[in-house]
Amino acid sequence: MEIIAKKTRRYTMVLTVLSVLLLLTFLLNVGLGSVKISLIQVFWEIKKMVFHQQAEQSVYRAIIGQIRLPRTLAAMISGSSLAVAGLLLQIFFRNPLVGPFVLGISSGATLAVGLILLAGVSFGLNTAIPFLIVLAAFSGSVLVMIVVLLISRKVKSVVTLLIIGLMAGYFCSSVTSFLMAFAEKEEVKGFIMWTMGSFSGFSWHKVTVLLLIALPILLATLLISKPLNALLMGESYAISMGVNIKATRLIIVLISSLLAGLVTAFAGPVSFVGLSVPHISKLCFGTADNKILIPGTALLGGIITGLCDLFARTVFAPIEVPISAVTSLLGAPIVIFLLLRRRNVL
Amino acid sequence: MSIIRTDSLAVGYGSKVVVDQVNLEALKGQIVCLLGPNGSGKTTILRTLAGFLSPLKGSILLKGQEFSGIDQRKLAKLLAVVLTDRPAPGLITVFEVAAMGRYPHTGFFGRLTTKDIKITMEALSMVNAENLAQRYFSELSDGEKQKVMIARAIVQEPELIILDEPTIHLDVKHKLEVISILKQMSQEKQITVILSLHEIDLALKSSDTVILVKDGKIMDYGCPEDVLSGEVIEKLYDIDMAHYSDQLGTIELCNQAKNLAFILGGGGSGSRLYRALNKHGYEILTGIVHQSDLDYFVAKSIGASIISEKPFEIIRKETYAAALNTLKKVDTVIDAGFVIGKSNERNLVLLVEAVRMKKSIYSLRQEKETRKLFQQLSADQYIERIIFCQDIADIVKKITLGK
Numbered sequence: 001m002e003i004i005a006k007k008t009r010r011y012t013m014v015l016t017v018l019s020v021l022l023l024l025t026f027l028l029n030v031g032l033g034s035v036k037i038s039l040i041q042v043f044w045e046i047k048k049m050v051f052h053q054q055a056e057q058s059v060y061r062a063i064i065g066q067i068r069l070p071r072t073l074a075a076m077i078s079g080s081s082l083a084v085a086g087l088l089l090q091i092f093f094r095n096p097l098v099g100p101f102v103l104g105i106s107s108g109a110t111l112a113v114g115l116i117l118l119a120g121v122s123f124g125l126n127t128a129i130p131f132l133i134v135l136a137a138f139s140g141s142v143l144v145m146i147v148v149l150l151i152s153r154k155v156k157s158v159v160t161l162l163i164i165g166l167m168a169g170y171f172c173s174s175v176t177s178f179l180m181a182f183a184e185k186e187e188v189k190g191f192i193m194w195t196m197g198s199f200s201g202f203s204w205h206k207v208t209v210l211l212l213i214a215l216p217i218l219l220a221t222l223l224i225s226k227p228l229n230a231l232l233m234g235e236s237y238a239i240s241m242g243v244n245i246k247a248t249r250l251i252i253v254l255i256s257s258l259l260a261g262l263v264t265a266f267a268g269p270v271s272f273v274g275l276s277v278p279h280i281s282k283l284c285f286g287t288a289d290n291k292i293l294i295p296g297t298a299l300l301g302g303i304i305t306g307l308c309d310l311f312a313r314t315v316f317a318p319i320e321v322p323i324s325a326v327t328s329l330l331g332a333p334i335v336i337f338l339l340l341r342r343r344n345v346l
Numbered sequence: 347m348s349i350i351r352t353d354s355l356a357v358g359y360g361s362k363v364v365v366d367q368v369n370l371e372a373l374k375g376q377i378v379c380l381l382g383p384n385g386s387g388k389t390t391i392l393r394t395l396a397g398f399l400s401p402l403k404g405s406i407l408l409k410g411q412e413f414s415g416i417d418q419r420k421l422a423k424l425l426a427v428v429l430t431d432r433p434a435p436g437l438i439t440v441f442e443v444a445a446m447g448r449y450p451h452t453g454f455f456g457r458l459t460t461k462d463i464k465i466t467m468e469a470l471s472m473v474n475a476e477n478l479a480q481r482y483f484s485e486l487s488d489g490e491k492q493k494v495m496i497a498r499a500i501v502q503e504p505e506l507i508i509l510d511e512p513t514i515h516l517d518v519k520h521k522l523e524v525i526s527i528l529k530q531m532s533q534e535k536q537i538t539v540i541l542s543l544h545e546i547d548l549a550l551k552s553s554d555t556v557i558l559v560k561d562g563k564i565m566d567y568g569c570p571e572d573v574l575s576g577e578v579i580e581k582l583y584d585i586d587m588a589h590y591s592d593q594l595g596t597i598e599l600c601n602q603a604k605n606l607a608f609i610l611g612g613g614g615s616g617s618r619l620y621r622a623l624n625k626h627g628y629e630i631l632t633g634i635v636h637q638s639d640l641d642y643f644v645a646k647s648i649g650a651s652i653i654s655e656k657p658f659e660i661i662r663k664e665t666y667a668a669a670l671n672t673l674k675k676v677d678t679v680i681d682a683g684f685v686i687g688k689s690n691e692r693n694l695v696l697l698v699e700a701v702r703m704k705k706s707i708y709s710l711r712q713e714k715e716t717r718k719l720f721q722q723l724s725a726d727q728y729i730e731r732i733i734f735c736q737d738i739a740d741i742v743k744k745i746t747l748g749k
Contacts, residue, residue, distance in 0.1 A: 003480055004441075004463070094434070226456035230449055232435035236398060241449035241502065242422035288436040291455065 011292045014284055018299040022076070025306040030071040032314055035063055046130070066204075072306060074202040074210060075323075076261040079273050079305025080298040083216045083281070084221055085256035086274030087297045091228055091290070092252045095161050100146055100260035100274035103165035103253065104144045107172035109264040110195055112140025114176045117191045118183040134206070134265045141261030144168055149253055153246075195325070196322030197268035200308050217259055218298055224251055225290040232288055239268045270305070271324040276331040283338045304331070347374045348410065348434030349506050349538040350395065357394040357402035363402055365562050372506070372555070375536040379549040379570070382559035383583050388542040389430070389510055391559065395540060396427045396508045402595045409505070422450035424447065426499035428509040432491060434484055436515065439493050441479040469500040473527050489520030496527060500535070507531070509541040513548065521545065521636075547596060550574055552677040576647075576655050591647035598624070598648040607745070608676040610697055611635055614692050615682040617644040622738045623680075624648045626746070631676060633651055633669040634661050663693040669696055671725055674703070678745060681732075683710040686719070694719060701728040706748055708733050708741050 017128060031042045037060055045064050085100035093102070101107070116136050148168060152161050180188055227248045230238040239245050263270060281297040308326040315321075351371040365387035372378045380388045393399045395406065398415065406413035408424060418425070426447065435443065445458055445466045452462060470476045473493040478486065483494060492512060499507045509528070513521040525548050527612040531537050542551045549556055550570045558565040558573065560582055566573050579590035579597075590597050598621065607628040609616050614634050620630050621644070633653030635642045645652050653669045655661050673679065679700045686694055698720065701707055711718060713734050720726045733748075735741040 223454075226449070226452075226454065229456065230446060232438060233433040233443070233446060234431060236429055236431065237433060237446075239398065239418075239428070240396065240422065240425070240427045241446065242419040243449070244418060282437055286437055287442075288438045289442065 006155060007287075011285060011287075011296075015292075015296060015299070018284075018296060018303065020234040021303050022299050022306075024311075025303050026072055026076065029075070029261065029306050029310050030064055030068045032310060033063075033068065034317055035059075037064065039260040058123060058247065070202045070204050070207040071199050071309070074207050074266065075199045075309040076212055076302035076306045077207075077214050078199070078267050078270060079257040079277070079303075079308075080218060081263050081301070082274040082299025082305070083277035083297045084218055084294060086254040087278040087281070087290075087293065088228070088252050089274075090278055092249070092256075093158055093229055094231075094234065095162070097275070098162070099272075100256055101169070101269060101271075102147050102162065102265075104168035104172060105141045105257055105260045106264050106269035107169040107176070108142075108144030109137035109261065110140070110269060110326070111172040111176050111179075112136040112195075113141075113194055114179045114191060116196065117180040118187050137268075138261055138265035141257065141264055144172065145261065147259035148257075149250065152249065152253060193322065194268050195323045197270040198312075198320070198323055199267050200313070200320060202266070206266055210262065213262055214259060217255055221255055221294050223290075224248065224255075225294055228252075228290040229288075267323070268325060269324070271304050272327040272331045273301060273308075276327075276335045277304055279335050280304070280338060283341075285287035348372070349376075349408070350363060350540070351407045352395070353405050353407070355394070355406060356402040357390045357399065359390070360401070361402070363562065365559060365564070365654065366403075368404070370555075370557055370564075370567065371598050372538045372540055374505070374538055375532050376555065377532050377541070377553040378555045378557065379537045379553035379563065380542040380557050381539070381546065381549055381582065382542075382565075386559045388559050391539065392508050392510050392542060397421060404647055405747075411708060419450050422502065422504075423505045424504055426502040426504040428495045428499050428507065428512055430510045430514060432488070433495075436484065438483050439479065439580055440481050440483050440486070441466060441470070443483045443494055444475075444479075444497045444501050447498040447503075450502065461726055465503070466501050469497040470494075472500060472530070473497045474523070489516045489523070489683060492516060492520065492524060493527065494532075495706065496524065500531060502675075503563065504537065506538045506540065507596070509539065511542050511544065513543060513545060520549065528552065546574065546579060546590065589647045589649060591643055593643045594647060596647070599646065605678070606631060606676045607678045607680060608673055608700075609680045609682055610633065610684065610693055610700075611641045611645075611682040612639055612684040612693060614640040615684040615710075616641040619682050619741070620645055620648055620650060622742060622747075624634070624650075626742055628678075631672055633672065634665055634690065634696070636689070642748045656691075658689065660689045666696065670699060673700055673705070677706055678748075679705045679707050680718075680741065681707065681709040681711055683712075694723070698723055698725045698728065701725070701731050703730070706733070706745075707731060708735055708744060710735060710737075710741065 016151050027039050027042050031037045031039055041060065042064065045060055049065060082100050089098045089100060089102060090096055113133055113136055116133060148165055151164050155161055227243045230241050230243045235245060277300050278297050281293055281300045285296050308330060309323055312323050312326045313320045349372050352368050355368040356363050356366045357368060368391055380391060382388050388517060394401055408416060445462065448458060448462045452458065463713060467476060470479055473496050474498060475490065476491050478490060513526050516524065528539050529552055534538050553570055555566050555568065556573050565582060566578060575592045576590045590599050602737040605628045607623050608628060609619055609630060609632045611632050616632055617640055624630055630648065630650035631643050631647065632650055635652055635654050636657050637654050638657035642654055653665065655665050673696065681697055684693060709732050716732065717726060717729055720729050733744055735744055
C-alpha cells in the first residue's frame with residue numbers, strides 16, 4: 001500500500017513537471033522568432049486576446065495572434081496526437097519499433113497529395129480551394145486505414161497485420177515514386193518539402209478543425225487504458241481476462257489512424273515523434289501503465305514537437321528547416337541515451 | 347461437483363482434427379494432468395478447453411453450462427490460464443502483473459480497491475513471490491516469472507485454472523515449487539487444475555487423474571497409479587532405448603553394451619553405479635540383491651541381469667551357486683560397498699571368491715573396512731589385488747584404463 005502511494009506521488013510529480021514544461025514551451029514558441037517578444041508581453045497579449053480587451057491592432061498582436069499562436073498550438077496538438085498514436089500501436093503490435101505510420105497511413109496521404117501536386121489530378125475540385133491538400137491527404141490516409149481494417153478482420157495474427165500495413169505503405173510509396181519520375185522539377189521540390197512536414201502557415205481555421213477533432217480522440221484514448229494494459233500481457237492472456245479483442249483491435253487501429261492521418265493531412269508526415277516519444281515517456285515515468293502513460297505521452301509529445309518546431313524555424317532563420325529533419329536529429333540521440341541507461345525497458 | 351466435462355469433443359484447427367473423442371471430467375479441486383509426446387495435441391486440447399479454439403465436434407460443459415454460451419467476462423471469472431508464451435510487458439512490476447488478474451472484477455477504468463490489492467498480495471504470498479512485488483516483471487528469472495503468472499491466475503479468482511506445460515524450462519527447485527503451489531491451490535482454494543506435463547514422476551505424484559494423449563487419440567484415462575505402468579509409458583512415448591519403472595516412477599536409459607561388469611550391491615549401494623556404468627556402455631550383472639531392495643528395481647529398469655533373493659531371506663546356497671556361476675563369466679567385478687548383515691553375508695564370500703579367481707576387482711569400500719572383513723574370513727593375503735576407488739568417477743576412469 002505504502003509503495004503504491006509512493007508511486008502515485010512520483011506519477012503526479014512527473015505529470016506536474018511536464019505540464020509546467022508544456023506551458024513554458026508554449027510561451028517560448030510564441031515569444032521567440034525574428035521578432036522577439038518577452039514572456040511577460042506574450043502573457044499580456046494572450047490575456048487580452050482571451051478576454052477580448054482592446055481591439056487595437058498592434059504589431060505584436062498580429063504576429064502572436066495570426067502567426068505564432070496558431071502555429072504553436074498546431075505543433076503541440078500534432079505532437080501529442082502522433083505520440084499517443086505511436087504508443088497505441090506499439091502496445092498493439094507489441095513491437096517497440098512501430099510508429100504511427102506503420103500501417104501505411106502516411107504513405108496513403110503522400111500518394112494522394114502526390115496525385116494533386118505532381119500529376120495535377122484535382123478529383124474534380126477547384127485547385128484553388130485552401131483545404132484541397134488537407135482533404136486529399138486525409139482521404140488518402142483514411143482509405144489506406146479502411147483497407148487495412150478490412151483485411152485485419154480476416155487475419156488472426158497481429159504480425160500479419162503489421163506486414164500488410166507495411167506492404168500497403170510500400171505500394172503507395174511505389175506509386176508515388178512513379179509520379180515523381182514523370183513530374184516537373186519544381187513540382188517535385190514542392191512535393192518533397194511537403195513530405196518532410198511543416199507547421200508553417202497554419203491558419204486559425206485549420207487549427208480549430210485540428211483541435212476539435214484531435215482533442216476528443218485523445219481524451220477517448222484514456223477510456224481504453226484498461227484493455228490496453230491487459231494487452232501488455234499478449235493477446236491470449238487479454239482474451240482470457242475478458243478483453244473483447246476484436247472491438248479493442250478496431251478501436252486501437254481506428255484511433256491511431258485517425259490521429260496520425262489528421263496530423264499528416266495538416267502538417268505532412270512528421271516523422272519520429274510517434275516512435276520516440278512513447279519510449280521517452282515510459283522512461284520518465286518508469287512504468288508501462290497506460291493510465292499514466294497516455295496523458296504523459298500526450299504532454300511530452302506536445303513539448304518535444306513544440307521545441308522541435310521552434311528549433312526548425314529559429315536556428316537557421318530566415319531559412320526554415322523541415323520539422324522531420326529536426327525531430328529525428330534531436331530525438332534519436334535522446335532515445336539511445338535513455339535506453340542505454342535503462343536496458344530492459346523494451 | 348463437476349467443474350468441466352467434455353463429451354466426444356474433437357479439437358483442432360480449421361477443419362483439421364488434431365485429437366478426437368476427448369471425454370474428460372474434472373471435479374472441484376481436482377488436478378487433471380495431460381501426458382503425451384510432443385506434438386500429440388495436448389496444447390490443442392488445453393487451448394480448446396480455455397476457449398481460444400472452438401471445438402470441431404462435441405461439447406464442453408463448464409459447471410453444467412454450454413461453454414460457447416458463457417459470455418467472456420463471466421468466463422474470465424470461472425477460468426484462468428497460464429500459457430507457455432512468456433509475456434514481455436515492459437516496465438510493469440510484479441504486483442501490477444498479478445493485479446491484472448482483477449480485470450474481470452474491476453470497473454471501467456480498472457481502479458484497484460483495497461480488496462483487490464489484498465487479494466493480489468495474498469496470491470503473491472501463496473506462490474512465495476511477495477518479496478518480488480515491486481520488481482519489474484521482465485527482470486525476473488523464468489521460474490519466478492512462472493510463479494507470478496500462476497499468482498495472476500489465482501488473482502482472477504477462477505474455479506478452474508488451465509496450465510500449458512507450467513514446468514517447462516524450469517530448474518528442479520522451481521518445478522517442484524510450481525507443482526506444490528498447484529497442489530496447495532487445489533486443496534486450500536478448491537480450484538480445479540488442468541495441466542500438461544512432461545515429467546511423468548511429477549504427474550504421478552501430483553494429479554488425481556491422468557490423460558494419456560497419443561496419435562490424435564486419448565490412449566488411456568484414469569487414476570495415475572492405475573494407468574501409469576512401465577509398458578504404458580514406453581508405448582506412450584515410443585521409447586525403446588529406455589525403461590520406465592512404475593515402482594520408482596523414473597526412466598532409465600538402456601544400451602547395447604559390449605562390456606560386462608558384475609556389481610556386488612544391495613541396500614541401495616549399487617543404484618548409482620548401475621546408472622553410471624550403464625551410461626558408459628557396460629552391460630550390468632548384479633547380485634545378490636533382495637527383491638525388495640531399491641537396487642533390485644533400479645537394476646530391473648535398466649535391464650540388468652539380476653541374481654536375486656526373496657525379500658528378507660538369508661541368501662540361500664542355490665542362489666549363491668548361481669551367482670558364482672555368473673561371476674565366472676565376467677572379468678570386471680565391483681564392490682559397491684554394501685552394508686553387510688545377516689541376510690547377505692554370502693555376498694562377502696562371493697567377493698572373496700572373485701578375488702581368488704583373479705578377476706579385476708574395483709571397490710568403493712574403505713580399504714580399512716575391507717581389510718577387517720577379509721581378516722575375519724582369513725583372506726587378507728588377497729587384499730592387494732583389490733583396486734580401491736574414491737568415488738564413481740574414479741571407478742569409471744580406472745575401469746576404462748584397465749581395459
